[in-house]
Amino acid sequence: MGKKGCYHCGNEVTTFNRIDFDGKEFCCNGCKTVYEIFSENDLNCYYDMQQSPGATPEEANGKYDFLDKTEIISKLLEFDEGETSIVSLYIPHIHCSSCIWILENLNKLNQGVYRVLVNFPEKKATITFNKQKTTLKEIVLLLNKIGYEPYISLKNYDDKPQNVDRSLIYKIGIAFFAFGNVMMLSFPEYFNIDDVWMRQYKDFFRWLILIISLPVFFYSASPYHIAAWKGIKSKNYTIDIPMALGIIVMFIRSTVDIVFDLGPGFFDSMTMLVFFMLLGKLFQQRTYNFLSFERDYKSYFPIAITKLGSDNVEEPIQIYDVEKGDRLLIRNQELLPVDSILISESAFIDYSFVTGEAVPVEKKSGDKLFAGGKQVGDVIEVEVVNSVSQSYLTQLWSNDVFQKKVDMKYKTITDTISHYFTPVLLTISILGFVGWSIVDLNSAFNVFTAILIVACPCALALTAPFTLGNAIRILGRKKFYLKNVTVVEQMAKVNTVVFDKTGTITTNATSTIQYVGSDLTREEQSDIRNIIRGSNHPLSRKLYSFLKTKVIAKPEWFEEIPGLGLNGTINSKNYLIGSPKLVGIHDDKVINETAVHIQVDGKYKGKFIFANHYREGVIDLFESLDKSGYKLVILSGDNDGEAVVLRELLPESTVLAFNQKPEEKLEYVKSLQEEGGNVMMVGDGLNDAGALAQSNVGVSISENVNVFTPASDAILDAHMFSYLDNFLKYSINSVKIIKLSYILALTYNVIGITVCLFNKMSPLVAAIIMPASTISIISFVTIMTNYFARKNLNEDHINR
Missing domain, CATH: 3.30.70.100 (Alpha-Beta Plaits)
Incomplete structure (x- = not known):
């Protein structure tokens, strides 16, 4: 009776269940139907990626x-x-x-x-x-x-996270029970106790050990059997194959020994091995969950939202402090951090962050607004109906709309090592078995099983995830929040650092503002303040704080023009607030200054001149980056009014580029990359979104209130700006730790395999060494990442 595999799922096809269609064989009508569906929709290349990749479909029968x-x-x-x-x-x-x-x-x-x-x-x-x-x-x-x-x-x-797989707990419990009892029943064999009572009950104990071991082999060890079988079917040589093979070989050999009264077998080693491996899996699962929770929590970015308190007092609070019932002020281009109800008369919400569809949706007072929507236009008020959801915002942060093409080299290294490790390990174990079988068959089996156990590549697979996972957690504690672990490695490759000027190397908190021009009436000052209230540009936030009028009114028209300024109508007056170009001024005299110009109903009024205050430590930061060999660029949308000052403050090698529109910033970053630059872009997040997305690593600076910038890879607390060079050094050292731990893991395997080949290591000792090596690797990367944190991140100062 011929046996073949189903073309779709790979299950056995016999003369009884075979269905021939389109020159191919299927095991059932379900698989044939799936093949037909794929063929009719030009999806046949599904079968080109892997042989028999599908699963047999089940009948729904009202199930859904x-x-x-x-x-x-x-x-x-x-x-x-x-x-x-x-x-x-x-x-x-x-x-x-x-x-x-x-x-x-x-x-x-x-x-x-x-x-x-x-x-x-x-x-x-x-x-x-x-x-x-x-x-x-x-x-x-x-x-x-x-x-x-x-x-x-x-x-x-439910809100409660499902952190632990209960079935894994059950498997560990059964393995532990069996391991303890098998070891206890094996004590007489260990100590070679030979008396009448032992000779009488020896066979009974051995068969009892076999029975106790059966649930361990068929249930507790089943994840390794299943994973290994799938790996063999897909020709993907995973780390589960040598694990499963070692367990199977020990079980078969031990069963043969007991059935034919050749010896006590290796059930003690097998149950111990399964217990330790499952215990390691639980430890790994719990650690991954911890690291994942840290990463999700740290994805809360230090971005504040404006809460309206009593008497409409505006108070910036962290978004994870938002509670049900709070009233929030959402400005133009700000993201809704929570589900809420619209209080204002109307709003236009852009859900492109969630759906990818960029057409804003019009909402009316009382409508529900979902977290992830972005306000477009005038400032609105909303009332919170749910507290911030960690999982939802993290999913939003991970949306493919914001994913960038990143280098996954560390994963490729791990996958490559695992891919070649398995066939090499099997080759060595088989050669060891063949070589020792000439001398002694029992020794050959010991060598074979010991190699398969001691050379488990778990330590290799855990090196990069644990190193980078711990690094991202430590950086998060220092208020540098990374999107995912790949950003750490990307930072280690950076050779060019590009900074925006306004709101990045300058601070929004302190600046001297002077008004020059015809007097503004109190009403006009109030109108200007109400229009810029809806803007998140750093100069708008400074000017909003500078103007002291308290009357709050809603503009009849509001538009923010990126790179130029604001166009608004309030109290039947039209205001243009922004750059010289916006108000139609082309005089060269206005170039050498940072200013916001005002035009009312087509008449030029004057300008607010800003004397920028640079962030504390910016000079030391640039000098440190310059000494480390980084190419430094200032890329600003403002005019070159402060070029002279910057050239005096910053290293001579710093490149200054002014009057850059958002699209020009993106092209500038692209040109640097084409010249071989691995670019980190540091910006305030408003007009820098394109450049942040284009860069290899995009870092958004956060102060009190800022626009959510999903195009960025990291968000840096503004108070930590001067430590950016320390963060770069730490990322470089984190990659060094990965390389060192790879060497350590491979050293373990080389030594272990060598000892096994000389038949100096029993499977029992190997079963103990395997999890010990995994724990030592995790301990090593944890100690080293914390050591470099103390060395590079200057904890005493950063934690102040």
């Missing part, structure tokens, strides 16, 4: 009828505004690049789907769809039909 109920759907949806809805589904079958590819092309199978983002490690697909063209139920049924059935449970959407 509960998705017809609105109250249930509302709990599952993460976003629901207008025609657009977003849902995240856990899909257990996601296991390879083919899965990612077919899911991200789901829009070809359902025209109502806009986009699908796949989180491979979490096996989660975030689906954005048009609820007028399709429904959540239709999408779930389609996923089920093509073999990617989602697991839906409302428990997954």
